[in-house]
Amino acid sequence: MKKRFIALTLVVALLITALTGCKAEKPAPDSSGNAKNENNESNNDSTDTSEPTTLTVWAWDDNYNIPIMQLAGEYYAKENPNVSVEVISLAKEDVYTKMQTGLSAGGTGLPDIVLLEDYVSAKYLQTFKGSFADLTDKVDYSNFLPFKIDAVSNSGRAYGVPLDTGASILFYRTDLIQEAGYTDADMQDMTWEQFIEIGKAVKDKTGSYMIVEMAANKTTLLRSMMQSVGKWYFDSNGEISIVDNVALEKGFALIKDMKDAGILYEAEGTGDRAGVLNNGTVASIVNGPWMASTIKAATDQSGLWRIASTPRFSDVEGAVNASNLGGSSWYVFESSKNKDIAADLLNKVYANSTEYYEDIMLAHACVSGYIPALSGPAFETEDEYFGGQKIYQIFADTLAKVPGVNYGGYVAEANDAITAAFAGVLSGDTEIKAALEAADAQLKNQLGR
Amino acid sequence: MKKRTKKLINYNAYGWFFVSFALILFCVFTIYPAFESIWLSFQTFDEGAFRFSGLDNFKRMLGDKLFFKSMANTFLFLIIQVPIMKVLALSFATMLNKPKLKARGILRTAIFLPCVTSLVAYSVLFKMMFSMNGIVNNVLMSLDVLSESFQWLQNPIWAKIIIIIALTWRWTGYDVIFFLAAMQNIPAETYEAAQIDGSNSWNTFWKITLPQLKPIILLTMIMSTNGTLQLFDEPMNITMGGPANSTLTMSQYIYNQSFVYSPNLGYSATLSYVIVFIMIILAIIQFRITGDDAK
Numbered sequence: 001m002k003k004r005f006i007a008l009t010l011v012v013a014l015l016i017t018a019l020t021g022c023k024a025e026k027p028a029p030d031s032s033g034n035a036k037n038e039n040n041e042s043n044n045d046s047t048d049t050s051e052p053t054t055l056t057v058w059a060w061d062d063n064y065n066i067p068i069m070q071l072a073g074e075y076y077a078k079e080n081p082n083v084s085v086e087v088i089s090l091a092k093e094d095v096y097t098k099m100q101t102g103l104s105a106g107g108t109g110l111p112d113i114v115l116l117e118d119y120v121s122a123k124y125l126q127t128f129k130g131s132f133a134d135l136t137d138k139v140d141y142s143n144f145l146p147f148k149i150d151a152v153s154n155s156g157r158a159y160g161v162p163l164d165t166g167a168s169i170l171f172y173r174t175d176l177i178q179e180a181g182y183t184d185a186d187m188q189d190m191t192w193e194q195f196i197e198i199g200k201a202v203k204d205k206t207g208s209y210m211i212v213e214m215a216a217n218k219t220t221l222l223r224s225m226m227q228s229v230g231k232w233y234f235d236s237n238g239e240i241s242i243v244d245n246v247a248l249e250k251g252f253a254l255i256k257d258m259k260d261a262g263i264l265y266e267a268e269g270t271g272d273r274a275g276v277l278n279n280g281t282v283a284s285i286v287n288g289p290w291m292a293s294t295i296k297a298a299t300d301q302s303g304l305w306r307i308a309s310t311p312r313f314s315d316v317e318g319a320v321n322a323s324n325l326g327g328s329s330w331y332v333f334e335s336s337k338n339k340d341i342a343a344d345l346l347n348k349v350y351a352n353s354t355e356y357y358e359d360i361m362l363a364h365a366c367v368s369g370y371i372p373a374l375s376g377p378a379f380e381t382e383d384e385y386f387g388g389q390k391i392y393q394i395f396a397d398t399l400a401k402v403p404g405v406n407y408g409g410y411v412a413e414a415n416d417a418i419t420a421a422f423a424g425v426l427s428g429d430t431e432i433k434a435a436l437e438a439a440d441a442q443l444k445n446q447l448g449r
Numbered sequence: 450m451k452k453r454t455k456k457l458i459n460y461n462a463y464g465w466f467f468v469s470f471a472l473i474l475f476c477v478f479t480i481y482p483a484f485e486s487i488w489l490s491f492q493t494f495d496e497g498a499f500r501f502s503g504l505d506n507f508k509r510m511l512g513d514k515l516f517f518k519s520m521a522n523t524f525l526f527l528i529i530q531v532p533i534m535k536v537l538a539l540s541f542a543t544m545l546n547k548p549k550l551k552a553r554g555i556l557r558t559a560i561f562l563p564c565v566t567s568l569v570a571y572s573v574l575f576k577m578m579f580s581m582n583g584i585v586n587n588v589l590m591s592l593d594v595l596s597e598s599f600q601w602l603q604n605p606i607w608a609k610i611i612i613i614i615a616l617t618w619r620w621t622g623y624d625v626i627f628f629l630a631a632m633q634n635i636p637a638e639t640y641e642a643a644q645i646d647g648s649n650s651w652n653t654f655w656k657i658t659l660p661q662l663k664p665i666i667l668l669t670m671i672m673s674t675n676g677t678l679q680l681f682d683e684p685m686n687i688t689m690g691g692p693a694n695s696t697l698t699m700s701q702y703i704y705n706q707s708f709v710y711s712p713n714l715g716y717s718a719t720l721s722y723v724i725v726f727i728m729i730i731l732a733i734i735q736f737r738i739t740g741d742d743a744k
Contacts, residue, residue, distance in 0.1 A: 097708050104494075104714065123711045127494065215603050216691045266600065268580050413710050416694075423605075423693035445514050446710070 053083045055342055056111035057330075058099070060092040064290065065115055065163065065328065068360045072349045075356050079348070083341060096120065103128045107335025112342045115163065117328045118151040123409040125154040132159045133332040138343040140351045147404035148369035152329045160329035161346040162369035166288035167398040168224040168323035171295055173208075174306045174387065176283040180205045184306055189321045191314035192225075192254045199263035202283050211258060212273055212282040215266035218255060218422055219415045220325065224286055225251040228323035229316050230403035233414035233443070238406065240414075240447070242440040248418070250313055252425050252432045259426055286310055288325045289367045289395050295385075302385045307394055322401035327369070367395045374399065410447060417442040489718035499715065506719035516720060518694055519702040522609075526698070527677045530613045534673065535666070537617065538624035543654060545625065546632045557629075561622040568619070572686035575615045576602070579687075605695035608688050612696055615683055620676070624669050631665040632658060667739045674731050678724055699724055 055073070059065040066087045073085025088111065090098065095114065102110040103124070116124065125132060136158045141149055144162055152160030174184055180201035186194070199210030213221050226232055231247040234240060242248060258264040265282045267273035276282045278298035285291060295305055309321035330350070332342045349356050350370070357373030360366040362381065368374070374396040382388040421439035424430030430438070493502040510516060544550065545557055563571065578584050579601040589595040601607045635658065643653045681700040684690055690697035690705075699720065707717040 093708075100708060100712055104712075127712050215600065216689055266603065268576075268600075268602070272581070409711050412705075416705075419691070420693040423691075442515060445512065448509055 051082060053338055053341055055083065055085045055113060055338055055345065057085060057087045057113040057115070058090055058095050058111045059087055059115040060090055060095055062089055063293070064364050064366070068163070068364055068366055069113075069115075069330075071359060071363075072345065072356065075349045075353060076345045080341075083345070085345070092117075099124070103131050107131060107333060110333045110335055112332060112336040112338050113346070114331050114333065115328050116160065116331055117326055118148075119326055119407055119411045121152065121160060121329065121331070122154060122407055123411070125159055126409045129154075131334050133334050133336070133339045133343060135159055135161065135332065135343055135346070138340075139347040143351065143371045145369040145371060145399060145402075147324065147402055148327070148329070150404050151327070151407060152331075160331045161350045162327070162329045163350070164289075164327050164366045165369045165395075165399055165402075166290075166325040166327040167367060167395045167402070168228070168286060168310045168325045169289065169291075169395065169398065170284060170286050170308045170310050171277075171291055172284035172306055172308065173280070173301075173304055175304045176202055176206050176208050176280070184308075187306070187308040189309055190311050192311045193314050195311040196254070196257055196261060196263065199258065199283075200261050203261070203263050206283070208280060209265035209276070209282045210263035210284060212265045212267050212276055212285050213255070214270075214273065215268055217415065217419050218266075218426075219418055221255060221286060222248065222251045222418065222422075224310060224323040224325050225254075225313070226323075227325075227403060227405050228310065228312055228321075229319050230405060232405040232407065233411070233418070234406060234408040236406050238408050240440060240443055242414075242418075242443065243436050245436070246316055247313070248436060249432055250316060252422060252435065255422075256425055256432075288327070289365050289391075292365050292386075292391065303387050305386050307386055307389060307391055309394070309398060318403070320401050320403065322398040324399075324402045361392060367392065367399070369399070410443075413446045414443055417446065486718040486721065489715050490722055492715040494713050494715050502715070506716050509716060510719055510723060515694065515697070516699070516702055519697045519699045522694075522696060523678055523680060523698045525609065526613060526616070526680060527674060530616050531670070531673045531677060533613070534617050534621050534624060535669070537621050538628055538669075539662075541621065541625045542628035542632055543658065545629055557625075560625050563619050563621075564623045564626075566619070568682035569686055571619055572615065572683050575611065575618075575683075576687045579611050602688055603692050605692055608692060608696050612683050612687060615687065616677075616680075619683075620673070624673070627665055627669050628662060631662050635661045663739055667735060670735055671732055674735070675728060678728055678731075 057069050059069055066089055069085060069087045073083075073087075076083055076085070096116075099110065099114055102108055134157050139158070139161055141158055145165065148162040148165060149158060152158055152162060170187070172187060177184070177187060177198065180198065182198050182201065186198065190198075195210070202208055202210050211221075226245070226247040229247050231241070231245055233242060233245075255264065259266075265276055267276060273285075274294050274297065277285060277295055278301070280301075292307075295301075310323055312321045313319040330346055332339050332346070336342060354370070354373045354376065357366075357368045357370055358376065358378040361368070361373070361378055379393045379396060380390060381392060383391045417439040420442065421430070421435040424438075425432055425435045489499070490506055491501060491503060492499040493505060494500075541560055545553060545560070550556070580586075581598045581600060585601065586595065586598045590598070599607075601611055639657050639661075640653060643657055648656065679700050680698045681704065684696045684698050684701055685704070688696045690701050703717045703720045703724075706713055706720065
């Protein structure tokens, strides 16, 4: 009996330590971030850049936001030769988890600046109040698009500096559309019903699917549809708005129609999605400007692609052929020893240099939220890949029409609730109304409301 | 006599000195977090600071349908996958234990090989195999079983089955090693005696092999139960918990609560302790069922 007791006690001890030990995350010591901060202790809270300073930045795309920030460092170094910028490349999820562990540990191991998507920033601004530097008075916000300022603000104070916008755009294969008997003119400013009609013709005549969406998470289209009528999972007061959300209801019905008509390709991952766009399996996609670089990877299709405004709801009041899909912004940590220099860099480069924005737009198709940089000679650039269209002008025109919405701190929870409920609608097991109610119930349950 | 005691003390001091490094690390990184997380489970993370919230997290858990869904999924994996795996592992071990078996070394290596692959790597491989243009669809289509690609991972039932197949592939060999080692400890005399008494091999297995394997079966059962209740890598990489949360496991839900959703480490700690208590209860039940022989 005694033996058994000891054995059981050991098993219990093993279980407790094995399980909870790994759950209680220790702050990940980040040598690079820490070392940099300590080196520059002399610069504590000052914009005095007479001493050599290195700003560390976390970002995630080696072909996009990392070189973009490195260029910002070069711009700033022209006037402040002692300041250099070191951008550390991490996977996007790792940026968030590393940052969260650092913030939970009271701000250790963090860089000076971090890039956050607008969909997640509110979550961190709310939960880690006081951990991000208030930039309201340090950065000139007068020239940014209003919906981008909304995205970086919390309780009336601005914490982030907008990097890019995600103008929702329809990319399509003009040759396939023409083969189906339609013209480029038909693709402009159309409704989703017209889009589905054309899609059926494309499927009939060419065998290609009309549109691609991720199989596991169909919220890209839904999010684009919602913001095009100024709706979101949450209303402007942050209250859940799902059951009475006309955009979600219509969106569910439209995407189900696409699936039933056989014109929707469900991609298994971003690699699969890029593949079907590049090999002609799919004729179009609704996504942000960054999708241009994915599409251009197929050099043999140069001249076959065009862009147009996103289709709109035909029967919802205030529906526009424009929406936004994400975008990201730079944030400075309150714990950073160099936060004033960091804020100064963001202000000088991102809030005062149209030249910089021209550079990053032409080099990386980065379309900003900085109004003075949304017009000018760079927008006259014709893109051969897209048959000589002035694609940047089209992105900018779209942005001007995007309705602002309050994303709120629970986008991930809402995405998951909608995805789970929508699966039943697509398989035909659930009515749309019932699915919306189920999603609403799950989200309320999750948020404890 | 005196000298001898002194020597003993010295040995003890050295012993403790050498053990102390591991012990200190163990305390700092395992014991301390374990107790700290008990405290954490009574707190709520709000606006950058932890605040004591009593039993709020437990109340929230009781009304959390998604958590219970993840629990149901995890138990489904447990109830279906673990028995399949034990039976398979026992048959493989019995087969490999036959002295007359040819190419025993190669077979043994082949069966154990999946266990050395990384969890993430093999999960990604399974995901690729069952993708739209993966090998499974291609083979089934070329055999005319399927007329067009089937989205295995988008079907709630098939997604579960694929995770069970993956788990079985990865972990069976691990159990086989345990069973094989235990079987080799069974004295050959007992088999000889059984043979002389005219026992057939089926009877020998049931009456001689199995009873003597009982303690090791209990051990592997506890380990498998543990592992399955903590299941994370496979659903995370193969299905992301989808479609429609049909493969969401408890660990993945805890991860979501910590890092995907609005971060609430206090609630995550509470859920972790719920799993701990479930495991303790299961361990007690398993001890009870196997009875005193298992000592």
